[in-house]
Amino acid sequence: MSLKFAPSLFEVRDLNFTRGGNEILKSVNLSILEGEYCAIIGPNGGGKTTLIRLLMGLEKPTSGSIKLFGTEQNKFRAWNRIGYVPQRSALVDATFPATVREVVAMGRYAGRGILGFETSEDAEAIEESMEQMGVSDLRDRLIGHLSGGQRQRVMIARALASHPQVLIVDEPNTGVDVESQHRFYELLRLLNKTKRIAILFITHDVGVIAEDISKLFFVNQTLLLSQTPQQMLRCDQMSRLYGTPAHLVSHNH
Template sequence: MSLKFSPPLFEVNKLSFERQGNPVIKEATFRILPGEYCAIIGPNGGGKTTLVRLLLGLEKPSSGEIKLFGTTQKRFRAWNRIGYVPQRSALVDTAFPATVREVVAMGRYAGRGILGFESAEDKAAILEAMELMGVGDLSDRLIGNLSGGQRQRVMIARALASNPDVLIVDEPNTGVDVESQHRFYELLRNLNRTKKMSILFITHDVGVIAEDITSVLFINQTVLVSQNPAEMIRCDEMSRLYGTPAHVVSHNH
């Protein structure tokens, strides 16, 4: 019986990035494997969001190589395989004239283009994403009229509409109530464990997902990788990495 080989979702080798001559990321090397739930942590200004933007091709590296699903980034075209929920995504202009369904449908653009017609497959994927996130009954509501928690679920549904292999979320809990945050963490856990979706989650509050994650990327210009999250998120280790006394709290949820 032949074994099916699955390349890393992301393979990064000696990646560096400078902004106006100042180093932001230095010589980062790591791999993210299929099925992983990876937390990306580090101090403000350490390069977390920049790293994700580099992975998504939104920034160009100063040097080094990025491969996505075994393909060099320059040759990679299957961007629909990556779902992205950016930072502060729940903060939407209340005057933005788009319905929930229209926002979720944007997640299909990578596959068919903004001017393409919706296929039956598109419509089914949009409906499935809305139902999965519990916003199907809000389909015709304007996105600007929703609560922060509802908008967050819509933005995640948009990312899921492309049926991605990996979901990247960049601290999307700004402006979201605590109850919605807990539902969000539970959703990520279920996507990873039930649907086998890989997760990359930028967070400051690693304690809330400590029991869920399988690996940690700590970034403060350089990148440290741990396949043993429980070891890395000890109080003494966090204090060493952040350069200041740290107290790690693991939340039961």
């Protein structure tokens, strides 16, 4: 009997990206497998967000290839399999005229289109994602009237409404207090362990996530990759990544 292996959720080979004559990313190779818990770190301007946008098809590579679920990106159509929370999404204008439920319902658009009618399946998925993120009681509140931590959970609920197999989050803690940050990481762990949703997120807070993630990507134009964060959390590697002498301090709690 032959064994069948599931394709990588993302498979990137020899990826290069140039904008305005400036080389933003070069020779990037990476893969993300089903159920993995991955983080991207690196200096500002190093290409972290650009890499995410390339994976999502929001930017086109100068050269190289990207496969999603084994399919070439230009032929991929099942975007509902990917949940995406962009950078600064929790920073919402106080006058934005949408309720929590309306915002979460936007996560179903990829499956039915913005002009499609909401089905009973849509309604069930919306309720489930709000319950998962603990925002069901906020359903009728305007999104702009919530705290930063509450808005963050609403945006995650919106991404989960399509029942994705991978969740991508860019700088999730912008505008969020420390307590909400810790609750957020607990939510990511729970989603990864209980729902087997693969997680990929950008962060500067290496200490909080180092013990939990399975794969750490260091991005500074090119990419340094470790299967486990413990293999890469060394002064010489961090100095190379950030382009300045770095010293790591271990805190035992």
